[in-house]
Amino acid sequence: MSRIKNSDKPDIHRGLSMPEIIKFYGVSYSSLEETEEQMNWYSNLEKSKSGMWWAIRFKDSKKFCGAIGFNDYHDEHKKAEIGFWLFPEYWGKGIIKEAGKEIIQYLFSEKEIHRLEAYVEAGNKNSSRVLEKLGFNFEGRMIDSEIKNGKYISVDLYALLNDIE
Template structure:
């Protein structure tokens, strides 16, 4: 990866700003990570307290300082409220790859915000971090997220059987990937 992650990168699109998540954002984070509908395909139980959001924000900070990932808070321009996040995790500089994830407050679903955030994140990772492969694991029932990544050029590589243990059962996940050579930032 070519650009050092010494300074937290702020990304901007026409409608949104992707910025560092601060402790002061805990209530905003709690608002959507405590929502059962939002968390349905997330792989963890909905948050029960704001303290869980505060601990999560500390983990996001560690992810960045340890150079294992970057988690951006999604805000609408002109409004500092965090309405979701888009993130790289399990970054592997030696192999030029990372995983990507995203989550959005349901009040903002269906407006293209998640796609705009993911596209900006992809562009940053591929161009500035020199990542070659970005992968996403998505539950088969999460059709909306599958369609989102497919619109951005991801290809479904296969089914990861019993890949994740959640709520007392093993879940299958689809593996999607996007290679640097697949991505067209103009689309």
């Protein structure tokens, strides 16, 4: 993994314009120019110290295959939110689980997070399954809690508590 950099913009655009990914993701972009909004979001997270995202790359080829990170970091509450996405051709290969373990270790050890949360659109079984494999617990469903494409959607809340404190 490596921090998201400007040269990743074409890969970020490719991922965040793919119907399979954006079906359950909060943002989408129809042009490379629009993707600059996402790149600015990554940059602003780091500047404000409220999060950080990394490119998921294959160790040997360094080929980009997705992104993972945290945002909504609150030092005073010792919590943050984790998020991720992966190109569909790499689904089911344990890549997010491997990257997730690294991020969780970093957050629990270096940032001293006590609670790590994940918000998953109801019906996104792949993300829910990955979170459960990472040890997250399902805490409940927030019914009609967000509007997406003009319709209310429900969101599942998962959390993982730091047991290495």
